[in-house]
Amino acid sequence: MSEKLIMKEKIINIIIEIASESGWDILTNLNDDTVLLESGLDSLGFATLVARLEEELLYDPFSMMDEPVYPRTLGEFVKIYEQYAS
Amino acid sequence: MKIVLVTGATRGLGLAVARQCISDGYKVVAVGRTMTEELTFLMQQYPDHIVFERYDFSDTAGIHSLAVQITKKYGRPWGLVNNAAIGRDGVLATLHERDIAELIKINIEAPVLLTKYILRSMLMNRGGRIINVSSIIASTGFNGLSVYGATKAALAGFTKSLAREVGKAGITVNTLAPGYMETEMTSALQGDKLESIKRRSPLGHLATVEDAAYAVSYLLSEKSFSVTGTTITVDAGSSC
Ligand SMILES: NC(=O)c1ccc[n+]([C@@H]2O[C@H](COP(=O)([O-])OP(=O)(O)OC[C@H]3O[C@@H](n4cnc5c(N)ncnc54)[C@H](OP(=O)(O)O)[C@@H]3O)[C@@H](O)[C@H]2O)c1
Numbered sequence: 001m002s003e004k005l006i007m008k009e010k011i012i013n014i015i016i017e018i019a020s021e022s023g024w025d026i027l028t029n030l031n032d033d034t035v036l037l038e039s040g041l042d043s044l045g046f047a048t049l050v051a052r053l054e055e056e057l058l059y060d061p062f063s064m065m066d067e068p069v070y071p072r073t074l075g076e077f078v079k080i081y082e083q084y085a086s
Numbered sequence: 087m088k089i090v091l092v093t094g095a096t097r098g099l100g101l102a103v104a105r106q107c108i109s110d111g112y113k114v115v116a117v118g119r120t121m122t123e124e125l126t127f128l129m130q131q132y133p134d135h136i137v138f139e140r141y142d143f144s145d146t147a148g149i150h151s152l153a154v155q156i157t158k159k160y161g162r163p164w165g166l167v168n169n170a171a172i173g174r175d176g177v178l179a180t181l182h183e184r185d186i187a188e189l190i191k192i193n194i195e196a197p198v199l200l201t202k203y204i205l206r207s208m209l210m211n212r213g214g215r216i217i218n219v220s221s222i223i224a225s226t227g228f229n230g231l232s233v234y235g236a237t238k239a240a241l242a243g244f245t246k247s248l249a250r251e252v253g254k255a256g257i258t259v260n261t262l263a264p265g266y267m268e269t270e271m272t273s274a275l276q277g278d279k280l281e282s283i284k285r286r287s288p289l290g291h292l293a294t295v296e297d298a299a300y301a302v303s304y305l306l307s308e309k310s311f312s313v314t315g316t317t318i319t320v321d322a323g324s325s326c
Binding site for chain 2: 052
């Protein structure tokens with residue numbers, strides 16, 4: 001499996017976990033074009049996702065970047081994590 | 087053991103909060119720049135209940151890694167007490183720009199950044215307590231403390247919106263507003279001014295750091311789970 005797929009799957013799995021812990025309904029077909037804030041995850045869920053990923057991947061791309069970037073879609077979000085993977 | 091992070095726990099109110107937290111059964115991560123005799127003594131007395139992490143909050147760029155390190159070493163914190171601050175006074179017209187910038191950095195930027203990163207642990211735990219130490223000066227004003235007062239009012243404002251942001255995750259955010267307490271920060275205020283503060287207080291005395299630490303103890307406890315976005319004033323009634 002390519003690195004890319006692994007990262008995307010990891011992120012989707014965490015999204016599903018967070019949603020089930022919080023009792024949220026999320027879209028079943030999460031894909032690159034899914035708009036994050038329309039996926040069923042609210043801004044707090046999104047913050048939890050970044051926190052969980054930092055604990056798991058040991059980095060937080062958003063605090064590493066010089067200019068702020070706010071990803072809109074799942075594809076953009078995954079790309080940022082791939083970019084900063086060491 | 088639940089972890090509580092207390093900034094500026096080397097002396098004054100922070101040290102009293104650390105003491106109170108130990109007696110409430112928490113493990114304290116005390117943050118500050120300089121080790122003091124009192125803190126050393128507390129660490130010797132309760133080696134399993136308190137650790138010291140040296141940090142200078144003027145290095146705001148390192149706060150993210152400080153938070154990551156603390157979490158890695160001690161686990162996800164339950165509570166954060168943003169207490170460290172500087173109390174530089176001086177009338178605005180002559181207060182140096184560098185001092186204004188420093189007040190804003192240490193008293194606002196640093197606690198905001200630390201909260202941003204410690205909050206992550208609380209989001210994952212779906213629970214936690216954040217206490218921002220403000221001051222009655224934030225709402226009453228005091229000659230010579232306009233910038234300090236502005237930083238303390240900023241923290242109270244920070245509390246209110248953050249409480250709304252994180253409430254659904256079971257995290258409470260509150261402000262503690264102490265009145266005058268005798269610590270190093272206030273050591274310059276003596277004599278007549280001090281007497282007049284005492285005289286004007288309805289209770290006829292001043293609140294102590296221990297009094298303020300009791301309020302922190304309540305806000306950190308499970309019992310305060312329905313209290314968020316508010317200010318608890320501990321000032322022996324001075325500002326009422
Ligand atoms: N005393 C009062 O009457 C009063 C009234 C209302 C509100 N307050 C508030 O209560 C809180 C505690 O005040 P206090 O009277 O206990 O003050 P204090 O005796 O001067 O203690 C301040 C604490 O903050 C820490 N600190 C200051 N600058 C720091 C830096 N750059 N990096 C890391 N730590 C730093 C100090 O530790 P190191 O020096 O070791 O770094 C110390 O532990 C403050 O937020 C203050 O605004 C105090």
